[in-house]
Amino acid sequence: MAMMAKMRSLAPAFILSVGVLFVLFMVISDSNVLEALGARSNNVGSVNGKKISYQEFSSFLDRATENQKAQTGQEIPEENIDQFRDQVWDAIVTQTLTENQIKKFGIKVTDEEVRDYILGPNPPEFLKKNFIDSTGKFNREMYESALFDARNKKALVEAEEVVRQQLLSQKLQSYLLATVSVSDGELKQKFIDQNTKMQAEFVSVDLASLPDTDFKTSEDEVKKYYDEHPDQFSVQAQRKLKFVFFKIQPSRNDSDGIFKNLQNVILKAKNDTSSFKYFSDIYSEVPYSKDTMDITQLPTALLDNFDDSKIGIMIGPLSANNTYGIYKVSGTVPSKDVLVRASHILIKSTGDDAKDLAEATRVYNEVLSGMNFSDAAAKYSSDYGNAKNGGELGWFGKGRMVKEFEEAAFNGPIGVVQKPIKTNYGYHIIKVTGKTSKKYIVEKIINSIKPSALTRDDIYNQSNDFAYLAEKNGFEKEADLSKYKIEETPSFNEESGYLPVIGVNKSLIKFAFENGVNTVSQVFKGNNGYVIAKVSEVINEGVRKFDDVKKQAQALLLKEKKYAKAKSIVEEMKKKLGTNLAGAKSVYNRALYDTTGIFTTSGSIPKLGLEYNFAAKVYNLSIGAVSEPIKGNRGYLLAKLLSKDAFDVNAFNTQKTMLRDRTLQEKKNSFVSQWLAKMKKDADIVDKRYLFYNR
Numbered sequence: 001m002a003m004m005a006k007m008r009s010l011a012p013a014f015i016l017s018v019g020v021l022f023v024l025f026m027v028i029s030d031s032n033v034l035e036a037l038g039a040r041s042n043n044v045g046s047v048n049g050k051k052i053s054y055q056e057f058s059s060f061l062d063r064a065t066e067n068q069k070a071q072t073g074q075e076i077p078e079e080n081i082d083q084f085r086d087q088v089w090d091a092i093v094t095q096t097l098t099e100n101q102i103k104k105f106g107i108k109v110t111d112e113e114v115r116d117y118i119l120g121p122n123p124p125e126f127l128k129k130n131f132i133d134s135t136g137k138f139n140r141e142m143y144e145s146a147l148f149d150a151r152n153k154k155a156l157v158e159a160e161e162v163v164r165q166q167l168l169s170q171k172l173q174s175y176l177l178a179t180v181s182v183s184d185g186e187l188k189q190k191f192i193d194q195n196t197k198m199q200a201e202f203v204s205v206d207l208a209s210l211p212d213t214d215f216k217t218s219e220d221e222v223k224k225y226y227d228e229h230p231d232q233f234s235v236q237a238q239r240k241l242k243f244v245f246f247k248i249q250p251s252r253n254d255s256d257g258i259f260k261n262l263q264n265v266i267l268k269a270k271n272d273t274s275s276f277k278y279f280s281d282i283y284s285e286v287p288y289s290k291d292t293m294d295i296t297q298l299p300t301a302l303l304d305n306f307d308d309s310k311i312g313i314m315i316g317p318l319s320a321n322n323t324y325g326i327y328k329v330s331g332t333v334p335s336k337d338v339l340v341r342a343s344h345i346l347i348k349s350t351g352d353d354a355k356d357l358a359e360a361t362r363v364y365n366e367v368l369s370g371m372n373f374s375d376a377a378a379k380y381s382s383d384y385g386n387a388k389n390g391g392e393l394g395w396f397g398k399g400r401m402v403k404e405f406e407e408a409a410f411n412g413p414i415g416v417v418q419k420p421i422k423t424n425y426g427y428h429i430i431k432v433t434g435k436t437s438k439k440y441i442v443e444k445i446i447n448s449i450k451p452s453a454l455t456r457d458d459i460y461n462q463s464n465d466f467a468y469l470a471e472k473n474g475f476e477k478e479a480d481l482s483k484y485k486i487e488e489t490p491s492f493n494e495e496s497g498y499l500p501v502i503g504v505n506k507s508l509i510k511f512a513f514e515n516g517v518n519t520v521s522q523v524f525k526g527n528n529g530y531v532i533a534k535v536s537e538v539i540n541e542g543v544r545k546f547d548d549v550k551k552q553a554q555a556l557l558l559k560e561k562k563y564a565k566a567k568s569i570v571e572e573m574k575k576k577l578g579t580n581l582a583g584a585k586s587v588y589n590r591a592l593y594d595t596t597g598i599f600t601t602s603g604s605i606p607k608l609g610l611e612y613n614f615a616a617k618v619y620n621l622s623i624g625a626v627s628e629p630i631k632g633n634r635g636y637l638l639a640k641l642l643s644k645d646a647f648d649v650n651a652f653n654t655q656k657t658m659l660r661d662r663t664l665q666e667k668k669n670s671f672v673s674q675w676l677a678k679m680k681k682d683a684d685i686v687d688k689r690y691l692f693y694n695r
Helices: 002-010 021-030 054-072 078-104 111-119 125-131 140-147 150-177 184-195 219-228 252-270 276-283 353-368 373-380 403-411 453-473 475-481 506-514 546-577 581-586 612-619 649-682
Strands: 043-047 050-053 198-206 238-247 291-294 314-320 323-348 392-396 421-423 426-448 524-526 529-539 592-595 635-644 685-687
Touching: 043 054, 043 078, 050 054, 050 078, 054 078, 078 150, 078 649, 111 140, 111 150, 125 140, 125 150, 140 150, 150 649, 184 649, 198 546, 198 581, 198 612, 219 546, 238 453, 238 475, 238 506, 252 276, 252 314, 252 323, 252 426, 252 453, 276 426, 291 323, 323 353, 323 373, 323 403, 353 373, 353 426, 403 421, 403 426, 453 475, 453 529, 506 524, 506 529, 506 685, 546 581, 546 635, 581 592, 581 635, 612 635
Parallel strands: none
Antiparallel strands: 043 050, 043 685, 198 592, 198 635, 238 529, 291 426, 314 323, 323 392, 323 426, 421 426, 524 529
16 A cells, blocks of 8 residues: 555656657646646747747756756856756657658557556656665566556556656667668778777878969969869858846855845844854855855955954855855864965066165065055065955965965065075065964855846846847847947857857847847746847858958868978879888978877877878778878878788777667667758748747
C-alpha cells in the first residue's frame, strides 16, 4: 500500500520527469489540452500555416518552466527568461515540423506496442526509476501493482501518452537513419587519421616573404578578377539599426530601501540576544558562513571602516559590488604570514640614473620638510594608478612586489618615510603605514541591490514614451531633446544571434528585416534593458558594386599572384635540389627549411599548424620521396617524408567495432542535426512573439 501511495503522489510528475521538451510538447498537443484554451486568433506565430496562439505558447512555456524547476529545484533567473522562451519556441517549431514528417511517412504506434514497452523487461526509465528499492534494484512486483491499481488510471494514461511519443520519435529516427552506414574504407581512413604518425622535412615559401612592390595590379586586372569571381564579393541581405538602450538598473530608491532595511536589522540586533547567524539566516541572500580571512581578503568597504577596536561589533551597512552588507569581525587568530600596508611615490626611470636619483632625492627632502606625503604622491608620482589616492598600495604579502621594494617595505618602520630605493621601474619613496600577522573571523549579511518592480515599470514607461515620440516626431530629434545616447549596430544578417549591447534578440532582427529604412520600432526587451530601434541601413542580397570592393578585389588578386609566384619558386627548387631540401636558401634566400615534429593527418603539425592538405600529400609519399608543390594556408611548400608508421592490421581489427560504433553515432547525430536545420530553413515560420513579450 505504501508503494501505491507513492505511485499516486508521483502521478503529477509522470510527464514532468521525462525532461525532454520535444516529448513533453507532443503530449500536450495530442492530449487536446490546448484546444480547450480557445482564443486562437491571438497568435504569437505560425509554422507552415499552423497558427500558434498566445494561450498555446503560454501553456507550453508554463509546462516547460515547471519541468525546468522540477529538474533543477530553482526558478529560471530573470536574465535568462528571454533565452528560455527562445528555447521553448524552437522546441515548438521542431515538434510541429516533426509531427508533419511523422504523418508524411505514415509512422504509427499501436496501443499494443505501448503496453509491451511499459510491461516489457526494460520499462521506460522515467517510470522505472520510481520503483528502485533501498538496494538499488528495480522492484518489478511493486511496479506492476502500481500500474494495475485503478486509482492510478489517470497517471497511467499520461504515462502511456509519453511512451507513445517516445516510440514515434524512435520510429522516425529509425526511418531517417536507415540509410546511414559506415564503410570499411571510412573506418580504415579514420584509423589512419588518428593513429598513423609521420615526420617530414619541409621547405616553405611564405606569401609574406614576397614584397608587395614586386607585383603590379592594374585597374583592368582588378576589374577582370572581380568579374570572374562574383562569389567572393556576394553579400547576404543585411541590416543596420540605430537604437536607444534603456538599461534596467536599480534606482536610488532601491538602493536606499536596502540600506534602510539593513539599518533596521542592526537596530533589532542591538536589542536582541540572538546570534549573528540567526539574523543572517533571516535577512542575508547568501548562506551564513564564518570565514577566516587575512586582511587582504577583507572587502574594501569593511577594511576602510574597521580597526581592532570594532571587533565584535556589527559594521554597516557597507556598499560593495552592487550590494549592501553588514559585517561582524568576531575575533582574530594568529598567522605565520606578515602583511604590510604601504604608500609610495615613483620617480620613473628615464635612462639617466643620476638625473632620476636627483629628482627622487628632491621630492624626498620636500616631504621631510613638511609636504604631505599624499599631496606629494598626487603631484610627483609616475604610478598614475594610485597617485590620486596618495600613493596608497593597500595591503600585500611577500612575493607581490619586486625584491628591492619588498625588502624596504617589510623591513621599514611604520610611519617613517624612507630614502629613495631603486628598482627596474625607477626610484621609490616608501612609507609603511601598517603591519599585521593576524587573520580575522568574519560573519556577514549580504543583500544585493536589485531594481524593484516599480523601477522596472518606470524604465519601461520611459522607453515606451520615447518610442511613441520617436515615431511621431523623429528618432534623432527626440533622442537629442531627451539627451539619450544613440548607438548603431554593425551590419548583421537574418541568422545573426547576437547584437552588441542589445544581446540575443531574434524578434528585433526580424523587425529589421520586415521593415524599411527609417522605420521606428516599438519597445523590445534587450539584454537587461529595453530597446527602441530605427532601421538605419538596408543592404540587399547580391554582388557588391565594384567601386565598393575595389580594394578587397585588389588584395585578393595580389594574393593570387603571390601564390603563383610562390609555386614557381617551389617548382624551381624541386628541379634544382632533388631530395636535398636543406639547400633551399641557395634557390630562394627567404625560403624556410625545417623538420616537423611527429604528426598525424588529423591534427596540428609542429612548425606548421593546421595544414591538412600538406598532411594528406605527405601521407601518400614513399619514405625519402619529395612531394610536388603543395598549396598551404600561407604559401607553397615542398615536403620530404622521413618516417611513417606502417598500417597496424591487428590494432585496426581490435579497435574496429568501437570505431564503427563511434563513427556511426557521429554520422547519425550529424544527419539528424542537418535534417532538422534543413526542415527549419525550408519551413514558413512566422515569429511574432515580440508583440507579446517585450517586458
